[in-house]
Amino acid sequence: MFEVLMYDGGVYRSDELYELIEDVGGTVIQRTRSSQMLTVTMSVPGEDRPMVEKLCRELGGEVREVPLAGTEIAVVGPTLGRHHMPHPICDIAEQLRQYGAISVVMGLARGRGKATSQISLEEIRIIEEYDVAIMMMGNFKSCIESKTHIFEKIETPVILVTGPMPEGVDDLCEAVIPGIGRKAERMRTVPERAKLTEVADMVMKVLENKRRLLEEDPLFVHPAELKQLLEEYEPIDMSLRPAPVVLHMDGLRVKIPYAENKDYLDNLEVYGRRLSEVARITPSKISDSSTIIRIMTDSEVRDRDMQQKEG
Amino acid sequence: MNIETTGTDPYGCEAYKELFRTIMSDIGKGILIDEARIMLRPEVPLFVFSVMLKAEPDNKRISDAASLRREGDDVFITISDERYAPDILSQLWRKYTRANVDQQTRFDIVIKDADMDEVADIEISSGEETKKEILGAVWRSMPEGIRVRFNQTDGRVLTIMATEEIVLPEMKEEARIIHAEMLARSRGEADV
Numbered sequence: 001m002f003e004v005l006m007y008d009g010g011v012y013r014s015d016e017l018y019e020l021i022e023d024v025g026g027t028v029i030q031r032t033r034s035s036q037m038l039t040v041t042m043s044v045p046g047e048d049r050p051m052v053e054k055l056c057r058e059l060g061g062e063v064r065e066v067p068l069a070g071t072e073i074a075v076v077g078p079t080l081g082r083h084h085m086p087h088p089i090c091d092i093a094e095q096l097r098q099y100g101a102i103s104v105v106m107g108l109a110r111g112r113g114k115a116t117s118q119i120s121l122e123e124i125r126i127i128e129e130y131d132v133a134i135m136m137m138g139n140f141k142s143c144i145e146s147k148t149h150i151f152e153k154i155e156t157p158v159i160l161v162t163g164p165m166p167e168g169v170d171d172l173c174e175a176v177i178p179g180i181g182r183k184a185e186r187m188r189t190v191p192e193r194a195k196l197t198e199v200a201d202m203v204m205k206v207l208e209n210k211r212r213l214l215e216e217d218p219l220f221v222h223p224a225e226l227k228q229l230l231e232e233y234e235p236i237d238m239s240l241r242p243a244p245v246v247l248h249m250d251g252l253r254v255k256i257p258y259a260e261n262k263d264y265l266d267n268l269e270v271y272g273r274r275l276s277e278v279a280r281i282t283p284s285k286i287s288d289s290s291t292i293i294r295i296m297t298d299s300e301v302r303d304r305d306m307q308q309k310e311g
Numbered sequence: 312m313n314i315e316t317t318g319t320d321p322y323g324c325e326a327y328k329e330l331f332r333t334i335m336s337d338i339g340k341g342i343l344i345d346e347a348r349i350m351l352r353p354e355v356p357l358f359v360f361s362v363m364l365k366a367e368p369d370n371k372r373i374s375d376a377a378s379l380r381r382e383g384d385d386v387f388i389t390i391s392d393e394r395y396a397p398d399i400l401s402q403l404w405r406k407y408t409r410a411n412v413d414q415q416t417r418f419d420i421v422i423k424d425a426d427m428d429e430v431a432d433i434e435i436s437s438g439e440e441t442k443k444e445i446l447g448a449v450w451r452s453m454p455e456g457i458r459v460r461f462n463q464t465d466g467r468v469l470t471i472m473a474t475e476e477i478v479l480p481e482m483k484e485e486a487r488i489i490h491a492e493m494l495a496r497s498r499g500e501a502d503v
Binding site: 079081084138139163184185 | 322451
């Protein structure tokens with residue numbers, strides 16, 4: 001059983017950590033370096049965890065469990081205007097990062113207002129690329145209740161974060177967390193920190209449901225395994241973007257353009273199959289410079305094989 | 312700052328009271344506001360923010376925020392109101408250039424070869440500018456989508472009404488009533 005940990009420390013002697021992760025058969029999920037500080041999210045076998053922890057302490061760093069590692073979460077506000085940014089949207093995004101998730105902040109083009117708010121199909125498709133979407137709403141109950149069209153068509157699980165508790169939205173989203181709303185300052189008081197923890201806990205709960213479904217019908221290949229294969233590809237290996245490969249629960253976001261790397265990605269061999277036979281590979285809706293890979297489940301692959309045979 | 316909120320959404324009223332206070336303090340205008348009355352009706356939507364300032368903003372000169380003395384050809388300035396320190400310095404730099412303005416400490420400035428009366432008369436803050444800034448801060452506290460606005464300004468009272476689409480005469484009337492009440496209150500206090 002693999003366990004996901006996060007090392008938070010300095011870059012000094014970090015090579016030793018990478019070597020140990022490789023030696024025990026683990027993988028680096030995410031590596032973020034800022035000046036002399038380093039954060040490494042890794043997946044290591046449970047029995048080797050004490051050894052990894054010991055080395056991390058020797059290097060002067062801290063190790064903690066990160067339950068949201070391997071997920072990418074969107075925190076969506078009505079707009080990116082100063083009315084909604086940076087608080088509380090960035091506070092929530094930062095809290096999710098503490099739990100190991102890759103979180104992004106986005107604003108709708110025309111999400112503000114009560115009667116005039118709207119979401120475009122393109123925005124819906126972009127949000128659906130993420131594992132979970134957190135939709136931020138304001139302080140007025142009637143306003144939130146009349147803006148359900150903004151999130152009801154999104155197929156990704158949506159967690160609604162609001163001020164007052166709205167009525168009649170239970171069936172339109174996975175969960176509602178009231179008590180936050182619009183804020184003009186950082187969430188730093190004890191009750192506010194507790195609210196942030198509540199959001200992170202709810203994300204874990206929602207993802208747990210998704211994880212349980214995947215356990216019943218597992219993916220053809222685990223995204224972390226595919227990540228290891230992809231990292232050997234030169235354009236990804238040489239990429240200067242902070243996280244060239246981002247894990248999702250059911251696939252990956254690879255930050256190279258699909259059009260230019262179609263041949264490699266389609267024909268990459270995974271357990272004797274071409275990747276395009278076991279995954280849906282599409283350019284990202286955000287920009288052409290990224291590619292979304294959604295790995296099919298075992299049953300989907302079997303179904304597809306049968307259909308092809310019959311066809 | 313005394314803030315009074317009325318409206319149909321109890322959570323929103325409480326939240327907006329706090330939002331208004333935070334935003335005003337953030338941009339440093341909280342100190343200028345005596346009283347604020349906020350009416351929130353999100354179901355219409357109709358929002359009225361009426362603000363009573365402590366005093367009608369007027370043009371400030373260097374002599375209002377600092378004491379001046381002459382020594383030989385130089386003019387020495389000691390800033391007494393810290394809020395205006397950046398404005399004083401930037402106006403002096405603009406008029407006398409950086410080479411002639413020596414800031415010795417946070418509040419002490421020496422200007423070479425200057426006329427004291429001329430320095431005392433330099434405008435550092437205009438009343439109109441202050442009003443504009445307060446207006447901007449009120450717009451910032453209002454919900455973002457509520458963009459159709461109607462402003463009223465009289466003496467030290469500013470009232471802003473906002474809705475999402477068409478401004479109806481009765482909406483303006485409600486804003487006028489609140490504005491008149493605030494105006495009367497401001498005059499009543501002035502008489503006392």
